[in-house]
Amino acid sequence: MxxxxxxxxxxxxxxxxxxxxxxxxxxxxxxxxxxxxxxxxxxxxxxxxxxxxxxxxxxxxxxxxxxxxxxxxxxxxxxxxxxxxxxxxxxxxxxxxxxxxxxxxxxxxxxxxxxxxxxxxxxxxxxxxxxxxxxxxxxxxxxxxxxxxxxxxxxxxxxxxxxxxxxxxxxxxxxxxxxxxxxNLFEIQPHNTIPDCEIQCKDNGNPQACIDFCNCIHVQGRPIEKCLEAYEKAKKK
Structure with missing residues (x-):
């Protein structure tokens, strides 16, 4: 068979x-x-x-x-x-x-x-x-x-x-x-609102980069790929 x-x-x-x-x-x-x-x-x-x-x-x-x-x-x-x-x-x-x-x-x-x-x-x-x-x-x-x-x-x-x-x-x-x-797939997420997004920044290795990411998404309204690219660059600095 x-x-x-x-x-x-x-x-x-x-x-x-x-x-x-x-x-x-x-x-x-x-x-x-x-x-x-x-x-x-x-x-x-x-x-x-x-x-x-x-x-x-x-x-x-x-x-x-x-x-x-x-x-x-x-x-x-x-x-x-x-x-x-x-x-x-x-x-x-x-x-x-x-x-x-x-x-x-x-x-x-x-x-x-x-x-x-x-x-x-x-x-x-x-x-x-x-x-x-x-x-x-x-x-x-x-x-x-x-x-x-x-x-x-x-x-x-x-x-x-x-x-x-x-x-x-x-x-x-x-x-x-x-x-x-x-x-556990993503290190950072936009979440639904900026307060929810910023909560994850407390445990982030680079809190300011995380906050900038949240602002990039929820305030500036930029594409997520652009915000992630900026976030990765900020982490390296």
Whole structure:
């Protein structure tokens, strides 16, 4: 049995487990809950956050808000993906539609160091990736893989009620490692307001450089890359 066949056998065994089915439903509901509020806000034409336009994410969202029906379109797509996830027959399509949206949000959050979704968006990407693997048996027909000759045999497997301790232990470890990496990824962050930004300066090796960074972001409204460049130069001095 080759590697693909072993993976498909493990996949079918997972799909026959009652606890993993419950976990899948939980992931679908959680992801849908993450998109419905933000999607409806965009459809209503309201600004998504109260961030200052000087903040990198606030500047981006303000520009996005001024894009007329494109802003509304994004909201419609988010709500559509959420609703599709909640309907069993369309959950696979919902997971496929959801993934590029949440991946874009995740990359954006990391790029501008936006604490509002800096942690939640990578976790949502992780949950969405799990759902795509869960629906591998449906998605594999559009993937460049040959069907396994064991499919007919594997589909005959009975439902299992055994609690998958190893899976949940690995999942908890993956979440813990991801949270640990994200929370220690950046030496300095803009945070949402200048008082919040300046709090981190107390523990900074160069407090004045940190304060200048906060002013660069929240007062001057300069791009985050320019502020980080100035911060690094100030540290060296």
């Amino acid at each position: 080759n590697l693909l066949s072993r993976f498909e056998q493990a996949h079918l065994q997972a799909k026959s487990n009652r606890w993993l089915r419950y976990f899948t439903v939980f992931c679908r509901i959680a992801l849908a809950a993450g998109f419905l509020p933000s999607g409806f806000v965009k459809i209503a034409g309201e600004r998504f956050t109260s961030l200052s336009v000087n903040h990198p994410m606030g500047h981006y969202l303000e520009a996005l808000h001024e894009t007329s029906y494109y802003y509304t379109f994004i909201g419609i797509v988010q709500v559509t993906a959420a609703i599709l996830l909640l309907i069993p027959r369309t959950a696979t399509l919902g997971a496929v539609l959801y993934f590029p949206i949440i991946l874009n949000i995740c990359i954006l959050s990391l790029a501008v160091r936006f604490e509002g979704s800096l942690l939640s968006s990578p976790l949502m990407v992780l949950a969405n990736t799990y759902l795509l693997f869960w629906d591998y048996d449906k998605l594999k027909f559009i993937l460049p893989f040959n069907r396994s000759p064991h499919d007919a045999f594997l589909r005959q497997q009975t439902r299992s009620t055994k609690f998958p301790m190893a899976f949940f232990a690995r999942s908890a470890a993956a979440v813990f490692i991801l949270v640990l990496i994200i929370t």
